Amino acid sequence: MREGTGLRIGVMGAGECSQEIYALAEETGRLIARHHAVLICGGRGGVMEAAAKGAKSEGGLTIGILPEADTSRMNPYIEVPIVTGMGNARNVINVLSSQAVIAISGGFGTLSEVAIALKCGVPVVGLRTWQLASELEPAVGPDLLQLVQTPEEAVTQAIRLAGLRQRGGPS
Numbered sequence: 486m487r488e489g490t491g492l493r494i495g496v497m498g499a500g501e502c503s504q505e506i507y508a509l510a511e512e513t514g515r516l517i518a519r520h521h522a523v524l525i526c527g528g529r530g531g532v533m534e535a536a537a538k539g540a541k542s543e544g545g546l547t548i549g550i551l552p553e554a555d556t557s558r559m560n561p562y563i564e565v566p567i568v569t570g571m572g573n574a575r576n577v578i579n580v581l582s583s584q585a586v587i588a589i590s591g592g593f594g595t596l597s598e599v600a601i602a603l604k605c606g607v608p609v610v611g612l613r614t615w616q617l618a619s620e621l622e623p624a625v626g627p628d629l630l631q632l633v634q635t636p637e638e639a640v641t642q643a644i645r646l647a648g649l650r651q652r653g654g655p656s
Contacts, residue, residue: 492522492647493548494640495583497576497598498532498591498614506590509612509636510535513587516640518545522647525550525583527575528563532589537562550579573597580607584647587639588614603629608646612639 494517498510514536517524524540526533528549537547541562549563554570569575573594580586580601585608588599595614602609603617611632631646633639 493525493582493584494522494643494647495525495579495586496536497586497595498589499595500529500531502531502590507535510589511539512636513639514539515543516636518543520644525579527579528559528566530560534560550575577601583607584650585643587612587643590614610639610642
């Protein structure tokens with residue numbers, strides 16, 4: 486079996502972003518597809534569009550979990566749209582459908598997805614995103630939240646962590 490085959494990697498980030506962040510997200514999507522993993526995202530613009538564009542350019546499968554009850558605001562790189570009509574509540578579906586999440590930059594929507602992932606034990610790899618610390622929650626171990634510097638590191642770690650989860654190992 487090829488590395489990454491069957492793994493579902495979520496890419497979470499803002500619906501609007503700078504050209505620099507767009508380029509990072511697009512490269513992340515390309516690398517996910519090269520690892521033969523499925524890309525899951527929110528299906529709209531910004532980071533979500535860039536990641537889907539990158540994955541699609543490499544022949545990867547792209548799934549968009551849309552907040553609306555239709556596809557009118559879906560980006561053109563989504564192959565499988567899932568309409569929810571749930572607004573921001575669809576963030577839970579994004580996270581729980583992913584075996585690992587890569588958070589790229591992002592605002593409060595991305596922060597909610599990171600928090601949901603951590604709460605549910607879904608590993609998060611952060612690329613220029615939120616840095617978290619809490620006195621109320623136990624320390625988050627390095628296998629659940631990792632901050633990285635490049636798309637290559639982000640995808641390598643996400644594939645590794647998703648593979649561990651798929652095999653029933655530590656998340």
